[in-house]
Structure formats: structure tokens, C-alpha cells
Amino acid sequence: METKYPCLMLSVALLLLLFSCSCNTGASAETPCTCELRPGEGGVPQSSAFCQCPTISSLSSQDIPNYDNITTMVVSCQAVESPADLSLSDLSSIQSLSLYNCFYVVLNSTFRSLPSLRKLVLDGCDLDNDPCNYFWVRSDSFLGLPNLEELQLLAAADVPKLHGLPSLESLTLAYIYQGVLIKNYTLVIQYPNLLQFTLTGSVSETHKVDVLLLDMPLLERVNITYNPQSLNWIVLPENLFKHTPGLKELSLTHDSIRVLSQLVLHPATNLTKINLSNNNIRYVPPRFFDGQDKLVEVDLSDNQIWYIAYNTFSDLVAMEVLDLSNNVLTSLETVLKGLLNLRIIDMSKNSLGHLPADIFTDCTNLTELQLSKNNISSLDDTIFHPLTKLEGLYLNYNELQGISRQLFQNQTSLQVLQVGVNRLQAVDFAWFSHMSALNQLLLPINNIQTVSSWGVLKSSFRGNLQVDLVANNIHRLPYREIIQLASLGQSKPQLPQVLLNFNPYNCDCEVLPVNQVLSLPRATETFPDLVNISCWNPPELRNLQVSHLPPSSFKCFFKEQCPESCSCYSLGMKYTDDALQRIVNYGNNMSTIEEGTFQGLDSLEVLFLNNSGVKNVHSSSFSHLRHLKELHLQDNDLEHLSKETFKRVSRLQVLDIGRNPLKCNCDLLAFKEWAETNVQSVSFDFNVTCRNHGNKVFTSVAHVVKRELSCAPGNQYVYVIIALGIVVAMLLVVLLVYQYRGFLQVWLYMKCGWRFDPIDDGDDKTYDAFISYSSRDELVVIRELAPGLEERGFNLCLHYRDFPVGACIATTIIETVEASRRTIILLSQNFVDSEWCALEFKAAHRQVLEDRRNRIVVIVLDDLELQNVDKDLQFYLKTNTYLKWGDPWFWSKLCYALPRVGRGADKQSSDSEHIDMKDVTSQDSGIEMTEVYENKTVET
Template sequence: MIKGLTVSCDVSWPLVTYHQWPPGSACPPSYCWYGVAGGISTTTTTRTCGNCKENGNYVLCRHSAGGDVYEVEVLMETELLLQCKPSTTNLNLTFMEGCSFPSVEQIKVYGCPLPNASFGELFFQMGVYPENVTTFGFYDRNERDRPLEGWHLDGLEGLLTLEFVNNDFLGLPVDLFTPTPSLRRIKVVSDSFSSLPESIFFNLPDLETSNFERNRLETLPPGLFTNLTALTNVTLSHNYLSSVDPDFFSDKVNLESLDLSHNQIASLERNIFENLGALRNLSMQGNLLESLPSGVFSKLLSLEALDLSFNVLRQLPEKAFDRLIDVKNIDLSNNSLDELPSEAFSKCESLARLSLRHNDLEKLQAEMFPRQTSLTFLDLGHNNISFTVNSAKILQEGPVSYEGNFPLNSQIKLQELLMNDNKIDFIPSAINNIFVDLKKVDLSGNEITDFSYHSLVFYQDSVILNLKNNNISYVDFHEICDLLNEKEVKLYLEGNNLFCDCRMYLFTRIVQGQPIMKMKIMDIEVEDIEKVTCRNHDGIQQLLSQVDSTQLYCVIPDVQCIRNCSCLWRAHDYMVIIDCSFLGLQELPDLSILSKPHAKISVTLDMKNNSLYTLKGLKDPQFANLVNLTIPYNKISFINESDIPTTLKVLDVRGNELTNIPEPVLEVLNATDMILSFSGNPWDCDCDFINFLNFLHTPSRKVTDFDEITCARGNVYLHDLTEYSLCPYFMQPMVIVTLVAIGAFLLFFAVFGTVSFYKYKQGIKVWLYAHRMCLWAITEDEMDADKKFDAFISYSHKDEEFVNTVLVPGLENGDPKYRICLHYRDWVPGEYIQNQILQSVEASRRTIVVLSSNFIESAWGQLESKAAHSQALQDGTSRIIVIVYGEIPPESELDDKLQLYISTKTYVKWGDAKFWEKLCYFMPHPPKKLNN
């Protein structure tokens, strides 16, 4: 069951503009589609009518006959779409005979020619019941010669909505709508007719909406809408109307929306809207209105939106909007208004949005605006408004604060305030103190010069403040306590005349994301930071995001500075920089003008190229804040320890007449972390200079020019001198003392070494043997020369994995290589075990006992260890090497002999970091092995 039909013959293939085709149904380049929309049953996959095929919930019908190419698509049983290829010249849909779409209610035709028969007959050919069609649209016809006839809508008596768009009709027949008495909505847009028959709507009593925009209408017959009591919406925009007869709306008491925008209307009759008491929206935008008759809107008591923008209005009548108590939106932008009536909008109690943009207004008065504070949006951009106080008023009443008389103070509900491109020279405090709902402020393109942190403190959590293209020279953030919150301000500053000095220090750090204090301040985001520049003292423009904030300074006025000197203030480190160079001064200047007891400042004093003889007085209170003293190229010949303030961090005495630095002064300097400069003085490089030389050689000492310091005689660099070269006679007794000290040290070392050797003899021998050093001290006796094996290993069979995979390979394959006796390899099968144990012990230079809990439980292991001990007693030498494998067993489980080895610690523990070194040491090492 299908209810809608659309037919289209495409010239520019605009199908996608009007309809979203289903997946897989894109229009092929060789033909167009007709489509019917509707919920087709998915149980049937093919229709037998015409060339139609059913696919899911839509039906496709394709046909091509010569140059006439069509395709019909039926969707969701309610909508039929017909589209023609540009070559189509005739609408002949007989190929769809036998089809039936009785539920189609909507039909849209794209890019097709006008049919030779009525649209009702055309729909019937497609299987649609014309009387069921309620919505019909005919768009973008592909031929422009055939006129629209009165019979074209025959058979569509149930039609409710009709759209003719972009068909270039030259006229509409007077009887066009006679077959469609139920029409409620008509849209005839983008055609070429200049007039309408006066009686064209006479038989449409239910007509609600009439849209004839973008045609070429020049006049409207007075009785065009007579008796259309249901008419609520009329759109006649973008035509060529120059006037409207007052009788045109004489009985339109139910009209709610009237759009006459973008015509050529130059004037209005006073009573033109007299009978439109129900009108809610009126647009006169883009006409040629120069003035309004008094009371023209007085009967529009229900009006909610009034658009008078883009006219040439120069003035408004008094009380023009007094009766518009329900109006919410008034747009007077882009006119030529230079003044408003004193109470222009005062009685518009519901006014929420007011635009006065692009006019010639110069001043505002508080009485102009609604008394009920309903205004939330106000656009005053592109006018000549200034907030300066009248000079005559100042003479009469004395100083006047314009802030207190700000004309918008009563509009406390404002959320958006646009005042860009005016002549405003300050930021009204009302935006911060009165407008509690304010979220956006545009003051760009004005003449504002001062901007401080106060202007960033808003009630709302997130606010946009646009200050682009003003004359702001700096942003004053000297006190920022009010910014200690978690609010957000998005700021625009491009196009200002910012000057990079100390006053920009805090703001620069904030926008660069650098910390300024421990507590969190509000989030200030300069949205156009990559376009904001500022000018330094040399006139060079630099991006604010790249400015080095640590170098921002201000010039201190002469009246606040030392006489004849220049003073700078650097904000980063609270530094006052005083330049008194090249003045011929013979004494230090008086800094009392800068000394304040609780001032958090530091002072840098530059005194180069003067005639100072002394530093006396530097500890006076006036120098309490002095941290950097640059005093090169003067006549100073002596420095006293009492002249050096403990607060000093930098001392530069280059190019003076100093010959030495006294020891007391060096002691003072050693107690500080001062940065020093000494070059260019006539230093006496003699015996008295040694202390100063040692001072300069101290690695931690910060002497910036050590490599440039030279002696007065010979021009010798100090970094090349030693104490001996300075004072050879002084060094002779020092040599004697040094030799005596060295001899005493060697004697002490010899005694200490001998005692240590006997105490740690075994460990020392292990280390010497491991490193093949002094091997003559650890050779074996000749009694072992005839023994067959280097070692016999005694172990429990439960530990044979450790013995066979670790111990034996390490001894037999190591360096040196040892011959090992193993019972499973070297014993003769069948002989008595006791005899073979004794023979193995006697034939081996060592017996290695792998002592573990398993060994203690082994009877043969006990016998082997006793045999080895007996052999050791017989030979009078150490024969047993105990390897502790695992934890050392309790003494109660060991026999007396093993307890002796454990208690004297003559054993090697598996897992020791030096296990192999110690084991090799305990193993035999005759001379032939030691010499390898």
C-alpha cells in the first residue's frame, strides 16, 4: 500500500537536494528514476506491473523510450518520487499500467516537463488514486515553453499542500486552484510572473499559508486574499513590490506571520496593519523605508517579532513601539538612525532581543530601554556611540561620574552585549558589577585605552570578552586578589597597541601559562594569542606569546630617580636599576629617595666610568636593598671589609687601581656566594698575593673574568701562576715540611701494612693468588710432588648433580686445570671400599668435603673425612677443603674434626661471590702452576 508519489525530470540532477535515496538506489548516469515510498511488504520481492521491482520497503520502476527516461520509486507506502532525465520531453507513464499504489498521498516530481494531460491523469497512469493525493510538488521543470494551464490540477480535489519551485512560470491561470478547493498550503517560489489574478484564491476558504517569495511580483491586487479567513501566514519576500494597499489586509484578522522583506517598499500607510491584531511576526527587512508613520504598529498588540533591518530609516516616530507590550525581538540594524526617541522601547515590557547595529547613533539614554529589565540581547555595534560626559554639564554641576549614569545600568538581565565599532573609550564597570547574567561582551573596534584585571571579574563562570582593535597599551594586573577563583574568561586582544613594559609582566605570565602565585587564579584564555603583539622600548613588535617576561621593565620618572641618573624598574625580580655611569662622580649617590623600610625591592647600581676612590658608606641604611654593584673604571685602590654589605650578590670592580685584596676582605667574600669581576686592575703578583691567588682558584668561586686577570708587571695571566712562581723563597720551607710529612706517612703505612698482613694473611693470599701476584709467597712443599691427583672429592650421592655439573667441570676445565679423583671413575671395582678410600686420600694433595645435610647422613662420607684428617695429621699440613653446600649444619650433627674446620672458618661456602677464587687458593699450587 503506497501513499505518496514524486515525479522528476532532472536538468541539473538535483535529486539529492530534495530526497535522500535509499542505499543501492543511486540514480545511474544513463537514466532517471521514478520512486514510490511506502512500507511495501517484504514477503513479495517482484511486482508484475510495468518494469517495477519491489525491494524491501520500496519499489523501483524504470523505463526508457527514446530520449524519455524515467524512474519511479515508491517509499514507505506513502511517498512517490518521479525523476526524469534532462532529455525527457514527454511524460508518458503507460509503462506502469497494471500497477496499483492506492495508499500514496505524497508525490514529488523533479526535472520533468509539464504533462499534456492533467496531473490527476498522470498519477492514475502510475496506479495512484488522484483523489487520495494530499501533497504535490513540481520542481525544476526541464522545458520552459509550455505554460501552466488551469486543468493541470484536475482530479486533485483532496490536495492540501502544493509546491511549485523553480519552474520559471510566466503566469498563473486564474482558475488554477479551482479543482483543489481543500488547499491549505501554497508555495510558488522562484518563478517569473509579475502579477497574480485577483480571484485566483477565491475558492480556497481553508487556505492557511501562502508563499510567493522570489518571484517578480510588482503589484498585488487589493482583493487577492479576500474572504481567506483561515489565512495565517503570508510570505511575499524577494519580489519587486513598491507599495502595499491598506485594503490588502483589511479582513485578515487571523494573520499571524507576514513577510514583506526584500522588496522595494519605500513607505507605509498609517493604517496598513490596522486589522492585523493577531499578527505575531512582521518582517519588512531589506526595503527602502526612510520613515514610519506615527502609530503604524499601534494595533499590533500580539506582535512578538519585528524586523525593520536593512532599510534607510533616519528617524523613528515618538511612541512608535509603545503598544508592542508582547514584542520579544526588534531588529533595526543596518539603517541610518542617528537618534532614538527618548523612550523608544521603554514600554516594550517583554523585549528580550534588540538590534540597533550599523546605524549612526551617538548617544544612549537610560529611558530608551525597557523598564521591566527584560532585555537579554542588545546589539549596538557599528554606531558612533561614546560614553564621554557633556562638557557643559561638567561646568554646571562639577565632575560627573558617567559610570553611575550608564544608560544600561537598569538592564540587569543582559546576557549578550555587543558594542563593537563605536567610539567608546573605557570599559563600563556595569559589565562586571551589574549584569549578573552576562556571558558575552563585544567592545572591539573602539577607542579603549585602559584595561585592568577589574574588567575580568564577572558573575558568570564563563564569559567571552572581545577587546580587539582598540587602543589598549597595557593590561594592569598589579592587584589580582579578585581573580582568585575558578572562573573562565575568553579574551580577544588582537589589533591593540600593547606596550611591553613592567605593567604587562603579570598578564604576560598568565597568558603564557606561567605561575604568578601559589594560589589558583581564574582561567584567562587569550583566544587570538598567536596574533596579539606588543611593542618593546626599541619600537620592535613581538608576539605576546614569545615575550620574555623576565626582561619587562619600566622607566622611572626623573623626579623619582637619583639626580642626573636614569632609573628602571624590572617587575620580575622587583629590581630598581640605577644608571649613574659617565657622570664624573667622586662619591656614591644618595639612594634615600628609593629606600623604604618595608619595600620589597632590590637595587642594581651602575657606577662605571666615574671618579670614585672608595666604597665607604655602602653599609649605610640607604644601601640596604643594594644587591648588584657595578663600579668598573673608577679610581678605587683599596677595599675595606667594612665596606662590603652582606646583601651584595654582584660586585664588579674591573678597571680600578686595586693591587691586592686584604685577607679580612677575602674572609667576607668567602662567606658569600657573590659573583665577582676583577680584571683590569694593576695587581701586585708577589708573596703577599698568594692568599688572593688561592681565593681565585677556588672551584666554587664565581669569578666571571678569571681568565682575563693579569699582573701589573709582565702582563702575566693569573691563571698561569702558582704559589712557587709568585714566591719561590716562601716555598722552600714548605718543601721540607712536605717531605717530612711524606716520610712519616710512609713509615706509618709500613707498620700498619705489616700488622694488617698478619691479621688478614689468608684473605690477602687468596687475592694475590687470584690475581697472579707475588706467587712466590704461596708455593707448595715438595712432599706433594709424587701425588697422582690434585684433589679427591668426598660427597653424598644425593649431591652428585652439584659435583658432576658444577664442581668437577669448574676444577678440571678452569685455569689452572686440576686432576680430580672420583670414586665412580677412578676406583677399581671389587676392591674393599675402605682400602680405596685410604688410597684415594693418600694419592691426592687435597680432599674436598662437600658438606651438606646429605653428607652428614652418609656413613661413607664420615669415613672419607676421617681418613683425610688422619693423612693431614701424618703430613703435618692442611689437606682438607670443606665446601659448605646449603646451610651450615648444626654443630651437634658434626664430628669433632668437621666442627674444628667450621669453627676456624677454614671452609668455602657455595654461593659466595669469591667462591672459585677461594677454592683455587686452597687447592695445591706448586711452582710449575704458579709460573704459568
């Protein structure tokens, strides 16, 4: 056996041999093996045997029941040995053999008598992986196995160059002792027919791995995994698959790979699956997948990827599964463009905050989308519209504050929608009514307070729908909806299941006892956790189960005046039969009919409240009585009636308000007009009277006219009109101030010295301003701009005067910008055409970005076409204001934009506002000027 350490290996072999002899002495060869039959591959009964033996030499076909039909054997030994004369000739018909913890050394005679063997597994550990006795393999250990197709060597002490095995197609080498894998790297070269190669936890010399895979043109599957310490591939070798053109499946997981070579996959153009998960990859090169048009599955999960270029996946036209989960991605632009065959995308466990509205435009065949555990706070209403085949959408653990019907309007095939652990505040089941196949709507641990359209659950879904609203902020149990769903009986074979526990419920007089609901036919089927729901308020009922409380526990504070030192409660009318159609309540004493008094009596049709001392009626007292047809309020103490009180009672046919001390006012006449139009039977004869303020004589309401009460059209709205006028005027003032804010800021600065957006200019700057201009515009600077500013006290830096002779112009520009409080850009077509002027702007712009202060003042000298301007400058002009040469307020605006230099400068700025341009032009043909930059002269 070849080895780098012959003395060490010889010593180890002798020790193992001695230990083997001592073990054999104590082992009894007479002790038989115990075997049991198990279903074999494909579920064939009685075709597989599992045996536990003292040693491998004690194994005999006589111990195996039904041996003639056995094709698969698994043997676990209690002690290892290496008998020189061991032969497994009794097992000549076995096709698959797995031996655990049985050998010290595999001799060349051990398997010679197994010509039918197709699969052989040798593992130095027992089935529980404890203990492990590493075994030795000789180069001739597997001679005489012409039909062996699969060989697995696990926990071997070493693997030499192996001979024979002409039919070998699959080779697995796993957990070789201390990573000492291959002393002769021509191992795999001996098997040109190899289709699958697995290398797990066994690499010690990384630079030899590419040699290991040489000359295997038929190799289809490579699995090199769990080599984090020994392999430590910082960079994946570029020529790793140079001679494996037939490669179809590649798995390189848990290998500490950090950098992917851009060309490493280029020789393997037949790949269909690639798994690079659980590494330390931070960046995927744009050309990494070039030419991989057969690739179907890509797994890049559990890495440190923070950026993916837009064209990284552009060649993967056949890709169906993409896993980018558990990385550090913060944004994704158009990386999915053109991937028409994608079915599954997993982008969970990243740091995505915003997704472009068109990111899934081409993913029309997508069926599953994982976006859980990101930082997504909002989604564009159209982002999922192309995904008409989507079946599973997972948005758990994000920052979503709201969703809408428009967001899911095209998801008619959706089966699973999970939006748990977000910040949703409301949900409407109507948003999902078109999803007939939906079976999971999971919305737990949000901030949902309002749940609407419960009736959709009865009709829009096929059944088996689970709705999870656990641990939200729902304060009131939807008892009406609970009763409607739980009362369906057998008319609907499958009802939705709704979970409502762990919400802060208010247990007041509006709570119907849970016990009444639980007695309904299918209550527990529809609401399985209803019996466990607890109260949150009032405090004395906190954490008590509603089902265990008597009806008298559910109280509301009494809104009428309560005697001092007393606590008054109302039990309301919640326990009246919801199906009640007629209430006769005359002759009582109820001065006020509060809002919600008749809540829950939706079926009520006739209501008598006459002769009950009623003085006040809340505007919403009858709003819930949608089926009310008759209302009797005669013989009470009503002084005011408003049409708003009855407006929502759309089916009202009979209304009696006679013999009430009504007051004649415009509201009463408006009520009269409404009632005569909308109520079939209402009479304003002598029984319906009113009196004016201070007058004791009652007059029939039928005889009162508007002009007597000064109810001219629109009088009642005069205050509203005045208020609206004031609001409109204020808005106009605000808009005018905003529109002319620049002018107002300059005017206030010149008159009062006020600045509204001061910049911390600091005292460490040499110049107040550096003027950047084209040499062709130098006359404007020399004759007008520079003198005008220096007269006002500003310290300027100018090309022709202050740049040091012979110095590097690029360095000088950068240093000058940093040493100036402002940079004045004299923008003209000449400036745009100058490369040095562009450098000056970029230096100033960089300083703006570093300081996070706008220190650039742009003066536009002539008309420019923005499309010809540098992109950075173009963007700056679109997002910032600039000055125009020749503006009547030019000097005042310019002084406001520059740092303060004293009162004197401010006063001077108001002089000479108009600039005479007759003598100054952007080009003067009579003067030839030059720019000298870095020993280069450019005539301009």
C-alpha cells in the first residue's frame, strides 16, 4: 500500500492485527446470528434480511429464514475481525450487501464468491454510529465483483488505488479517517464508466480535487459535501469540471466556498440541477450561468449573497425552481426577467424591503412564491397580477401594514395564503371571495381590529378552508356571524374552520353567552377554539373563559345619570330573541332612546314606544332596524325630530308622532318634507302640532311655512359655506406661499436677514466660493460675476488667479472644492462640452453627498437641452433649483445662496440687479484664450 508515512502505517497495521487476534480469542464462532425478514426494495415482501452477528465469520445462510428469496442483506457486527480464510460463499445469490462494524481489513478473498453482487456498503461504524472502528481497504479487496455497480466506503482508514470493478457506476467515499483520503489520485480514473461520485467529509488536499475528477466524460452526478474544515474552498477552482462534459447534477454544499469563478461551469453545459447551499458565497458573477439553458433547479440558499446582477439568470430559460432563501439580499431588480418556466421561487429569510412592481412580469407559470421573513412593508397592487397560476403565497414575518382586493385579484388558483406576523389592521373576506380553491388563509399575530364580510365564508369556498385570526387585536366577538355559520346544519357538507383565540375581547353586555353558541349543530366544527376564548376587559374578568361565565357577568356602563357612590350597569337587550318581529313597550318611562338600544333585533317589524315619556331620540337609535315597518312614538315628550333619525329605516311604512310638544323649526319642516315623500302612512293633521319659541299656543305642523321660520334655502348651510370659504382661502394662501417660497425667502433675507434653510458652513474653509466655468465664458466671470461678488465681500477662488502653476489640475480641483463653502457652476453649452468642467461638477457633487449638504449653486448662462447634459448634472437640475443669468433678482438670489459674510454684503446685493448683457457674450471672437492643465495646452 502506498503511503507518505510507511513506518506509521505499518505500526498501525500491526496494532490492529494484534487487537484483532485478541478479539477473536474471546469471540465464540459457535454463537449464531439473529436475522429477521423485512420488505425489500420496491416493497417486495420477504426479500430483505437484517442480521445482528457477534462477528462477520459467524454469518451463515442457515441463520437466514427463506434464504432462497433473499436479495438484500444488512449485517451489523458486535465485534470487528479480519479472518484470513473468511469467505461469504453462502451468500452467492445476494445482490445488495451492507456490512456495519465488521472488518479491520478487507482482504481480497472476502467478496470473490459474490458474483451477483450489485451494491456493496462497508461502514466502519455500527448502525447507531457509535462506536466507529475505521477499517483498511486493500487495492485488491474488490477483485472478483464483475457486476458491482455501486460501492460505498464509509469511515475507512484509507482508500488506495482500487483494481477491478469494470461495471462500477456509483462510488461514495464518506468520512475517511481524519480526511486522509487519497494517496493515489488516479483512483477514479480507473472507472471511466462512473456515473455518480459522492465525496463527503473526506478531503484533505484541496488542490487535488480537480485532479480527482479528470477523464470521466460519462460522469452525471457529483456530490461533494460536508468538507467545511478540510476542503475550505475559498475560491471554487476554475477547471474543476473541465473533463466532465456529461455532468447533469452538481451538489457542493457545506464546503465553505466563498468565491465562485465566473467560468467554472462553462464546460458542463448539460447541467439540470445545481446545489451550492450552505456555503459562504457573497456574490454570484453575472456570467456564472452562461450557456446553462438546460438547468432546471438552482439552489443558492443559506449563503451570504447580498447582490445578484440583473442578467445573472438570463440564460436559464428552462429553470423551474430557484432557491435564494436565507441570504442577505436587500433588493432585487430585473433578475427574473425572461424566466417563463419558473414554478417555484423561494426568497424567504432575506432583508428585502421593496419589490419592484414588474419583478414577476415574466413568471406567468409560477405556482409557489416564498417571501417570508423579510422587511417588506408594502406591495404594489399589481405586483402579483401576472401570477395567475399561483397556488401558494407566503408573506409571513414581514412589516406589511395593509393588503387589498386589488393585490390578489388575479389569484383564482390560490390554495395557500399566509400573511401571519405582520402589521395588518383590517381584513375583508370579500377580498378573497374569488379564490374558490383557497384552503389556508393564515393571518395570525397581526394587529387586525376589523374583520368584514363574514357571509363570504358561507358561499365562496369549496370547503376545508382554515382561517387563522389568532393573536390579533379583535375586541368584539362576531357572535352574529358565528351563529349564522354554526347554524347551517348539513346544508353545506364542509364548513370553514375559523380560529379566534388569544384576542383582547371586551366581555360587556353585547356578548352573547358562548354556551348558547356551542349548543348549535356545528359550532365546534366551525369554531374549534371558541370554548377556550377568554376575556380581556373589564379587568375583573381578565383571563376568564367566556364559556364559564354566567350571563349576569356581561355588563355595560349605564349612560344615564347614576346616583352618587353607585356603579350602574345595563344588560341591554342582547338576550332577546333575534327573530323577534314585534315589541309593545308603551306605558313605560324611558326618557332617552340611546344608540344601540335595539341592536341585535334585525328582524323587528313593529315597534310601539308610545306613552313612554320619551324626550330624546339618538340619531342612530333605529339605524339597525332595517326591516322595521311600523313605529309608534305618539303621546311622548319629544320636542325635536330630525329626518336623520329615520333615514336609514328604509322599509318604514307607518310612522305616528302625534301629541308631542314639538318645536317649530327648520329641522321639523325638513323632517315633514322627508316623511311625506318616504313614508307611506304619516299624517301631519291636528294631532301633530308645534309651537314657536316663547309661544304657548300650538299650531298644526301642516300650516307652518318656511318663510315664517326664515328657512330660506341654504340658510342652514351658511356657516358651513363660511367655514369652507375660510378653509379654501387658507389653502390658497398656503399654495401661494409654497409656489413663491423661493422669492419670499430671498426677500425676507434681504429685508430682515432671515435664513430658513441655513447650512453649517464652518470656519475651516479658505474660500466662500469656487467658480467653475468654461474658458469660453471667462469674460463673464472677469467682467461681471467675480467683481460683483468680491464687491459684496465674498472671497472667491478663480482658475486664472488662484490655481497653482504646474500642479496636477485634477488634484487641485478636488482640493479647491473641499476648501470652498460653495461651488458656483456657470452652466452653458461650453461648460457641457468641457471634460474638465464635468470633473469640477463631479468633485462638487461628491462633496455634497459626503457632507449631506447642498453646497452647489448653478447659474444657467444660456438655454440648454437637458438630454445633452451629463446624467449626474441632469439629475441635479431636475431635483434642485438654479439661477438664471439676467434675472432681475439675480444678485439677491445669489447672495442668499452663498454663505453669510456680513451685513455689508447683504446691503450691496440689492444694487445693480439688472445685468447688461450687451457687452458681455459667452464667446468673444476678438480674444483667444487657452486652458493649461497638467502640461497640456488646449486652445479654446
